[in-house]
Amino acid sequence: MLQARIRNRRKYLRVNTIFPLRFRFLDEEGELLSDWIGGFSHDVAKEGICVLSELIPLGVWQRIAAGKSRMELYINRPFSAQKMYGRGVVVWKETGGRLEREAKFYLGIKFDSNYGALGRKLVKQGRLKRILNLFVPLVITTSLIFSFLVWQENHKLIHLHQRYVQELLEANQAAALQQEELNRKKTAVNLLREHLQRQEERFKLIRHKLGFWQNEYRRALQSEKMLNQTQKEMSAIQEKKIKAEKKIAELQKELQRLSKENKKLTLALSKASAAQKKTAAAAIKADLRLAQTEQVSIEDMYEWIRVHQNLRTGLIASFEGDKNLADRAFTYDQALAAIVFTIMKNYPAAERILEFYLKKASLYRRGYLNAYYASEGGICEYIAHAGPNIWIGLASLNFIKATGNKKYLPIALGVAQFITSLQDKEGGIRGGPNVEWYSTEHNLDAYAFFSDLYLITHQVRYLHQAERILAWLKKYAYSRQSIPVNRGKGDATIATDTYAWSITAIGPEKLLLLGMDIDEIMSFALENCHVKTSFHRPEGEVELEGFDFAKSQNLARGGVVSSEWTSQMILAFEIMAAFYKEKGDLERYNYYFKLARFYFNELKKMVVSSPSPVGLGRGVLVYASQANVDTGHGWRTPQGDRTGCIAGNAYYILSYYGYNPLNFSVRACSLKKFYGQQE
Secondary structure (H helix, E strand, O other), X not given: OHHHHHHHHOOOXXXXXXXXXXXXXXXXXXXXXXXXXXXXXXXXXXXXXXXEEOOOOHHHHHHOOOOOOEEEEEEEOOOOOOEEEEEEEEEEEEEEOOOOOOOEEEEEEEEOHHHHHHHHHHHHHHHHHXXXXXXXXXXXXXXHHHHHHHHHHHHHHHHHHHHHHHHHHHHHHHHHHHHHHHXXXXXXXXXXXXXXXXXXXXXXXXXXXXXXXXXXXXXXXHHXXXXXXXXXXXXXXXXHHHHHHHHHHHHXXXXXXXXXXXXHHHHHHHHHHHHHHHHHHHHHHHHHHHHHHHHHHHHHHHHHHHHOEOOOXXXXXXXXXXXXXXXXXXXXXXXXXXXXXXXXXXXHHHHHHHHHHHHHOOEEOOEEOOEEEOOOOOEEEXXXXXXXXXXXXXXXXXXXXXXXXXXXXXXXXXXXXXXXXXXXXXOOEEOOXXXXXXXXXXXXXXXXXXXXXHHHHOOHHHHHHHHHHHHHHHHHHOOOOOOOOOOEOOEOOOOHHHHHHHHHHHOHHHHHHOOOOHHHHHHHHXXXXXXXXXXXXXXXXXXXXXXXXXXXXXXXXXXXXXXHHHHHHHHHHHHHHHHHHHHOOHHHHHHHHHHHHHHHHHHHHHEEEOOOOOOOOOEEEEOEOOOOOEOOOOOEOOOOOOOEEHHHHHHHHHHHHOOOOOOOOOOOOOHHHHHHXXX
């Protein structure tokens, strides 16, 4: 019996895995001996299969006769929902364990001749499973090793990017300290020069007095030699002579004192000038280091935007770090990202965004919605405002301007139709469908958009649209002298972006033609929107200067620096600098470009390491210096003290390159070019 069993089993292929199956018994006549019973394959062969089951009733088991009882069965196929059907005869049976409990029943089944293919399939799949059983541990081990190597590499990248952020902060601080020291040395040198200049003037005055008294003395000597003078006259001459001698002695003594003091001042000036040169050299070295870290920082910010792009939809979540805003892709931010991709010549990434708005984006009243979900492109905000639509139109125009490819011109043309539907008789653009308010910001956007659309299409109607909007802006936005730029029609609230975008969208020259004082616009923003505050970094509190969303004195929260709106002001300063440079007014050019550099360096204090797995520790600007506070314009800053944003980083990159995304005709100076010259 044992030898027969061994001999039969040698025909089977042993495998480390099993096939689940169900079976039932029939007698020789085909009558059922049992219901369906569950079991597993134990061994397989081309001729048959060994079945293992613990569920065969004892009565059924006793009725089964080897060589006479038959079986039909369904075998589950691996990796398939379909089952294999077969029939055969029981050629041997065997039990394991005690029949009363824990019984195991083994059955050797030989397939009927017309089910021979079933055996071959089982053997083939059994061998495959055996190979897989050998291969799977290798795959798992390889995957674990690969995962570890990826984790290790990512860990290195995180530390590398964190080090870049730290180096940026250190370089920025070192450059600022060197500049402060240089300014102190310059002040000291200037004070010494002014003192020497005053001494020189004192010298001239004393020499003049000395000459006067020397002449008086000579006249007294000449008078003394004259004849026929009375005693009284001789006494007066003697008095003059003595007085002159005394004054001459005093003045000569004063000249000697001044001469000694001048020698000391000259020596001090020489030493101070040498120290100034030494500090100037150190400042240049610090600026070179800052320029190098700055370039790395810009690349990191760009990469941060790029790696967050969803390759399926093309969209990018606007914020990283606030769970309430997770996966929200605001149209305005998508436009900024597309413009950044365009100026960085990553045209495929820009096209992925524009492709979404050309073919997939849902519309409301022919306008794009304010926000979509980045992961699947569905509607996130059932609102279609004018501003975001104009910006995605501007993004398509910037792409056309850079590449000459007009594939996405339909986006701009559709936006033009939507914006025109919101225009009133005076030329102003309402905030959106079903709203009555007007935004200066939206109308500045619209003016720039139609001006650029005219330059692309050469259709005069778009130029007329721009002129009508400009007339509306002159009437409603620039109507008061006390507040140069209103936030909207009948709304005198101070909004920083209206000052920056007045310069960016319209340009200094045209604003002057409108009767606006461009320097006053900038001065008003500096006086009313500039803030000094503190920013909490992981390393501790730092002092920070920048621009608030509104006049901070009107808000209980105190000053808050917006990375986006500060960057907008930086770009406006660069435009002002370029304007005055072209006019030959180097004093005002230097003034505005110095402001651009100062606030650009201040924003570096708000760069933190990205906390997300995708960000890999890259340096990223947070949205604002305080989390979850009122901006003064109807929304709050995001939650979280490390919440990165597209808008702040995109505008920071634009200001670095001196790129004006609003108006092709309005040029700006470039911080990148300045830092390149430093190198």
